Amino acid sequence: MPGIDECLLEAMRLPGARGAALVDWTSGLALGAVGEAPGGDHETSAAEAAELARLAAEHGTFATVRAGLPPVEDLIVSNGDSYHLLRFVDTSFDSSVFLHLWLGREEGNLALARIRLGEMAARLVLG
Amino acid sequence: MVRIPPPALPVRDRRAARALSPMLTRLAEERATGVLVREHGVLYLAEGRVVHAESPLAPDLGVLLTAHGTLAAAAWQRAAARAPDPARAAEALLRSGVLPTGALELCHLDALYDAGYFALAPSGTPGRFRYGAGPRLGPLPSVPVVALERETLRRRLLLHRLWPDPAADSAPLIRADPAPAPAPALPVTPRQRAVLDRVDGVRTAADLARDLGRQAFHTLVDVRRLTAAGRIAPVPADPGPPPAPPPLPVTTDPDIALLKRLRDALEAL
Structure with a gap:
């Protein structure tokens, strides 16, 4: 069963992966990080990505209210150079974490990464 | 409609990173192993790294894991009863394989940073460190002292901004x-x-x-x-029993003029 580091290293094997982190969106803490950070610093990236994740998770426009489902599944931000994929991790205990994967736009495959990251998020906490 | 946006999560300022506890900094430098008891919590150090933290103000790993049924309460109690200290209870769970590794690591780190925040809160009494071979670096992630201190400062700033x-x-x-x-x-x-x-x-x-x-x-x-x-x-702090009311003034000279004006006003209604 993979731990946090194994999960992040697995994410880094996706084509075009530049960096990956597990982040708590309430505090902005990176609980684990590998590879490059978008701004050169994983702590800053974690705090900024957490702010985006929190806005999506806490606002009715984006969050589902169906019982038993996490409020948001994932967030995608694209720019001219790269993709950011934020996958919320649905834990059976109370937590507020997401996986943040940073992909180069040229080599990255967003659709594949989205499917794989969802599987990794599930395996991380479900085994 | 004017809305004040919620403040952004603070980013750790490395330059401002200052030691929250000089004693803890020294223990990290000498790669000490033992238990640091502070007013609001306890830090378990192994070779200068934080392997476990506890505080009466923060729910422990057992509460976090059992509250929503991730782990049966009996399974946690069994693990806790067999372990020589609370830090080892989580390791016993890991070995037993009842929980996925990632879930346990995540919950362990959550609990460590959470209790560590309170353990490092300003205190009125000096901390005490007991050197001992109890804590050790195990299979669960440990955290450098400086990382816990920086995160604690960042969390204080986050609350202050809110x-x-x-x-x-x-x-x-x-x-x-x-x-x-x-x-x-x-x-x-x-x-x-x-x-x-x-x-x-x-x-x-x-x-x-x-x-x-x-x-x-x-x-x-x-x-x-x-x-x-x-x-x-x-709730405002209880100020203690209210002061005794002052004795009622004794008067034999009521304000007749005021009563007359009041009576006239009522009659005029």
Whole structure:
């Protein structure tokens, strides 16, 4: 069963992966990080990505209210150079974490990464 | 409609990273192993790294794992009873394979940073360190002292930006009617609603966190946001028994003129 580091290293094997982190969106803490950070610093990236994740998770426009489902599944931000994929991790205990994967736009495959990251998020906490 | 956006999560300022406890800094430098007991919590150090933290103000790993049925209470009690110290109970769980590794690592780190925040809170008494071979670097992740200190400072700053008065962190909380504001009140999020529904004039933020099986710091974030929105307030500290009322003045000279004016006014209605 993979731990946090194994999960992040697995994410880094996706084509075009530049960096990956597990982040708590309430505090902005990176609980684990590998590879490059978008701004050169994983702590800053974690705090900024957490702010985006929190806005999506806490606002009715984006969050589902169906019982038993996490409020948001994932967030995608694209720019001219790269993709950011934020996958919320649905834990059976109370937590507020997401996986943040940073992909180069040229080599990255967003659709594949989205499917794989969802599987990794599930395996991380479900085994 | 003018809305003040919530403040951004603070970013750690490396230049401002200062030691919260000079004793802890020294212990990290000498790669000490043992248990640091401070006023609001305990840090377990192995070779200068934090392997476990406890605080009466933060729910422990057992509470976090059992509150929502991730782990049966009996399974946690068994692991805790067999382990020589609480830090090893989590390792026993890991070995037994009852929980996925990632889930346990995540919950362990959540609990460590949560209790560590309170253990490093300013205290009025000096900390005591007991050198000993108890704690050790195990299979679960450990955290460098400086990382825990920086994160604790960042969390203090985050709470301060949400609402600068720390009174609601430790006092019993009561519900309040938000004062009418020029802008519509920010909606209460589902997580805040769960906190708000349990505010009863008796329970503190730490009690609410335990009730909800939630990290205490996460609960403080919601408590400070709800306080800032005027929806809850700390119960003022009990000032003790009220002072005895002053003796009633004895007078034999009531103000006849005032009574007459009052009677005239009533009759004129």
